[in-house]
Amino acid sequence: MATPNTPLWEVFVRSRNGLAHKHVGSLHASDATMALQAARDIYTRRGEGLSIWVVPSTAITASDPAEKGMMFEPAESKIYRHPTFYEVPDEVGHM
């Protein structure tokens, strides 16, 4: 008999106070409580984290890689959004 599917969760771990939660991987669990426990065992066996988030994978809406041009090009062409676009004479010092 084929094994029935168990829901997929994405795991985010915050490594130290002050840093953001970072995606570390995914796992399968029947509910949120079990997902948290499994995340503890799978992703923090060596003190990697102080806080864990688990999110059902189905709750994530992702951008389409095929449309990444349209999505991100506007940021690429606006070099005036970067500090190095502006000239400040050396004499002025660090700014």
Next chain:
Amino acid sequence: MYTQALNTAETDDRGLEDAAKAAQFQARIDAEERIEPNDWTPAAYRKTLTRQISQHAHSEIVGMLPEGNWITRAPTLRRKAALLAKVQDECGHGLYLYAAAETLGTSREALVDAMLAGKAKYSSIFNYPTLTWADIGTIGWLVDGAAIMNQIPLCRCSYGPYARAMIRVCKEESFHQRQGYEIMLTLCRGSDEQKAMAQDALNRWWWPVLMMFGPPDATSQHSDTSTKWKIKRFSNDELRQKFVDATVPQAQYLGLTVPDPGMIQDADGHWRYSEIDWTEFKQVLAGNGPCNRDRLAARRKAHDEGAWVREAAAAYAAKRVQRQTAQAAE
């Protein structure tokens, strides 16, 4: 290595695919870009990687069995705690890898079912028995040592999720190899009987470990496309030679003899090993190794005996959802 069955011929099903897309894909690979789950890829790229990553995952899971065999009989509490942690790591590695394989579009359950049905392969090395405590030392030192040789280049594999899983795995494998070598060192500094036990384990594991790297380059049918797609960065023979060169001095330090009377060091410092018995390798891959049946039976038993846990967890989750829905409706 953990994916030896890849070295079999596979039908080419790329003929129908968009040549322009394929060229674009190859250009991204050549530019050392990472491929991510939702990106367009040739079907054969997904197929190869699904097989490779799932075989790697199965190897980690089956690999828990030979070592698990000694947890209750570890000689000290320190050794027992270390071995327990190591076996737990192997389970974790299996899970990272299944998660990476799933991003290619096959469910975890389907991958596991294929292994339990005997349709998917795992590394030949785990079909050998662990007869003495020295085998545990030898596995850590040699089997994990060989795995590290193979896995470090995989950290730069073109497929992002696989590369990221490998980075985590490599960080943890280093502890495995060192704990194995420490066991060997303790035995080799012990009584004559203990040293003889260490030598006996090396004698039995040496050749199967060399086989882990897969068939010689001349006969490996899969490497060309894997190299082109930057899944594989070094050939089987290159990795095998690197491993031998790194390992021989470690054996010498232990005062153990590598069971290859024909081995010589060439002018460039490389240790040249004798011909490997590929008939044995093929037999083990075909299911006729010393423990093949035993390993699969153990996995099936664990899976079957865990069925009630999976069912209970699913039933509890369904009940909670039902209750929440009912409360919301009130």
